[in-house]
Amino acid sequence: MAIRYSLCLLALAAATAAAQGTGTGPERITITGRSPGLAVGGFGNQPLSDSPMQASVFDADALYRAGNLAGLTALDAGVSDAYNAVGYWSSLTVRGFVLDNRSNYRRDGLPINAETAIGLQNKERVEILKGTSGVQAGVSAPGGLVNMIVKRPTERLRQVGLGLNQEGGVEAHVDWADRFGDAGQFGLRVNLAAERLQPPVRNASGDRQLLAVAADAQVTPDSRIEAEVELSHQSQPSVPGFSLRGDRLPDAADVDPRINLNNQPWSQPVVLDGQTASVRWRQRLSTDWRLSVQGGTQRLKSDDRAAFPFGCYDAATDVYHADRYCPDGRFDLYDYRSDGERRHTDALDLQVNGQLQSGAIKHDLTAGVLWSRQRDRFGRLAFNYAGQGRDDGSVVTPAAPELTGENTNRDARSTELYLSDAMTLSERWSLWAGLRHSQLARSSALTDGSGPVTYTQSLNTPWIGLTRRLDAHTVAYLSWGQGVETDFAPNQPRYINAGQPLPALKSRQWEAGVKHDRPGLRWTVSAFQIDRPQAADLGPCDVDQSCTRQTDGSARHRGLEGTLELQRGAWSAQGSALWLQARRRGASDPAVNSLQPTNVPSHALQARLSYALAAQPGMSVYAELRHEGARMVLPDNSIQAPGWAQLDAGWHWRIQGDGGLHWTWTAALDNLTDTRAWRDTPYQFSHVYLFPLAPRTLRAALSVDF
Secondary structure, eight states, rough: OOHHHHHHHHHHHHHHHHOOOGGGSSSSOOOOOSBBOOTTSTTTTOOGGSSSSSSEEEEEHHHHOOOOOOGGGGTTEEEEEEOOOTTTTTOOEETTEETTTTTTTTTTTOOOOOSOOOOOEEEEEEEESOOOOTTOSSSTTTTTEEEEEOOOOOOEEEEEEEEEESSSSSSEEEEEEEESSSSOOOEEEEEEEEEEEEOTTTTOEEEEEEEEEEEEEEEEEEEEEEEEEEEEEEOOOOOOOOOOOOBBOOOOOOOOOTSSOOOOOOOOEEEEEEEEEEEEEEEEEEHHHHHEEEEEEEEEEEEEEEEEEEEEEEETTEEEETSSSSSSSEEEEEEEEEEEEEEEEEEEEEEEEEEEETTEEEEEEEEEEEEEEEEEEEOOOOEEEEEEEEEEEEOOOOOOOOBBBEEEEEEEEEEEEEEEEEEEEESSSEEEEEEEEEEEEEEEEETTSOEEEEEEEEEEEEEEEEEEEEETTTEEEEEEEEEOOOBBBOOTTTTTTTOOOOOEEEEEEEEEEEEETEEEEEEEEEEEEEEEEEEEEEEOSTTTTHHHHHHEEEEEEEEEEEEEEETTEEEEEEEEEEEEEEEEEEEESSTTTTTTBTTTOEEEEEEEEEEEEETSTTTEEEEEEEOOOOOSSTTSOOOOEEEEEEEEEEEEEEEEEEGEEEEEEEEEEEEOOOOEEEEEEOOOOEEOOBEEEEOEEEEEEEEOOO
C-alpha cells in the first residue's frame, strides 16, 4: 500500500513540473521493416525485413497512445478484440484466432501469464508475431505470439509528463535513465507511472500505478548482466457487455455506450496486482558466438468481482434465454466474486547463438533449452443469482456474496529444446529452418480436491521458410510451420473418456509474401492459410457416459494481409489491411461446416495520413480511419453485426526550448463523428456479449525532455 501511494505522489509531483504525452502524436512503428532481429522470431539477429514471417512492432509512442494491450487493435488491421471489457485484462485476436492469455504472451522472450493488467510505460516495444508459433513457443494458440520488450538503461534521459482526457482521467509518468562508472559500465533506468482511470463509462473510475527499475553492468568487455523488476497495481470496476434482446440485435445507435451494467451498490472493483522480475547474463564466447542465460519470475494476485449479467428467465413466457437477454432488455444478474486468485510463472532460458561457414553456406544458428512452470491457486467463488436487471442500468438488486462454488487449481511444467538455422545459400537465396521439442506435464483439480486430471505429452513443432531477394529492396518468401495445443476430457461422469488427454492438436500454416523496404517507402503483402483442429463434445452429453471429448474437424482461416508506410515531403501515410475467410471444416455435424467463427471481422482496414505544417516547424496534424467488416454474433451464423468505421484526428507540436528542453504538446479527438457501433461481439462463456465503440473523446498531453 505504501509503495502504491508513493508512486502516485512521485509521478504527480513530476507531472506538475511537466509531463509525458508523446503517445498521442502521430509517431509510431506498426509496420514490418528493416529492423534489428525480432526478439520473438526465433532466428537470432536476422533483420525482420529479410525473414520469411510477418510481424508488427509497436514502439513506445504507440504503446502510450494505446494505453493497454487492447488498444493495439486500433493500430493494426490484423489484430482485433476478444472480449475486451473496460476494467479487465486485455485479450487479442490475430488472424481470426483468439490468443491464449496463459500461453501466447512473452516478456523479453520468456513466458508470462497475461491474465492481468500489463503496464506499458516501461516497455520499449511490443512485437506481435503473426501465424503459427511452434518454433517460438511449445504450446500456444495459432494466430500469433505477443512479446513485450522492457526498457533498459540508456545514456542520460530525463522525461516527465502528464496526460488528460475530457472525462477527468489523469496519467502522470516519469522516465529516468543514466549510466555511471569511468566508462559508463553501469546503467540504471526507472519508470514511475500513476493514473486515475476515468473511461467514458459511468461509475467505472479506478486507479493504476507502476514502478519499474532496470539495471545493467558491463562486468568485462565480453560479459554483461541485466536485471529488472516491475511492480504494478490496477483497481477498477469491470464493465460487462450488452447482449441480444431475444432474437434481435439491438441497434447500437439506440444504446447509450456510457451505461455500466456493473453498477450496483455492492459492486466491487477488479483488483490486479503484479510482481515481475528477471535477470540475464550475456557472454561473448568468440567473435561469432554468444551465450545468454535468462531467468524470470512472475507473481500475480487478483480479486475478480462483478455484478455479472448472464441469460434471462422470462416468467411471462416461461422461456429461459441461456445465451442472451430477454426481449425487453431484462437479464439475470449474478454476484460473482473470486478473491485471492494467485498465478505464479517461473522460466529459465539457456541459449547459444552464432555464425559458422559450411562450404558456400553461411549459417546463423540459435539453440537452447527453456524450462518453465506455472502454478495457479484459487479459493472458492461466488456466482449467485441476485435478481433481474435491465440493460438501461436502472434496476438495483440485493447482493448474494456467499461462496458456493469451486474454482480450478492448475499446475504445468515444460521443458523445451529448440534449434533454428538461417542459412544464406547465395546472394539471393536463404533457407530458414527450426524445430522445437516440448515435454509437458500438466495437472488440475477443483479447489475441494475433486475431479483431478494429470497427463504428460511430448510434442515436436517444425518450421521452414525460403526467401529470395528480388532486388536490393525487395524480398519474396514462402514458409510452412506447425503450432500445437493440448486438450483433455473433463473428469466428469458424463464423459466416456473422462480425464483422458486428446492427441496433440497440431495447427499448420502456409504463408507466402513479398516485403519491400527503402527510404520513404515500406510495404508488405502476404497470403496465408491456417488449419487448426477443433476439439468438441460429441453425443447427447445429458447423462452419465453419454459424451466423448474428441477432435472434430478443423477451422481453416485463409487471408490476405498488407501494410504500407509512405513518406513524401511533408506528407506521410501508414496503413494496414486484412481480408479473412474463416470457415469450419470436416465437423461430424454437416450443419456446422462452412460456418464463420463468431466475433471475427471478414475484413479490416487501418489508415493514417499526417501532414507537417511548413509555417510552424515541429507542428503536424493527422487523421486516422479504422474500419472493420461485419462479424457473426451467434455460432449458427443466424445473426450478424454490421461493419463500422471510426475517424480520429490529432495535433502534435514539438518545440526546442532553451537549456536543452524539448516540449511536446499533443491533442487527439477519438471517434470524431461519434459513431455508434458494436466494436466487439464475443460469444464468451456460451453467451453473446456486445461491446460498443467508445463515444467521442478528447485527450491532451504535455511532455518535456531535459
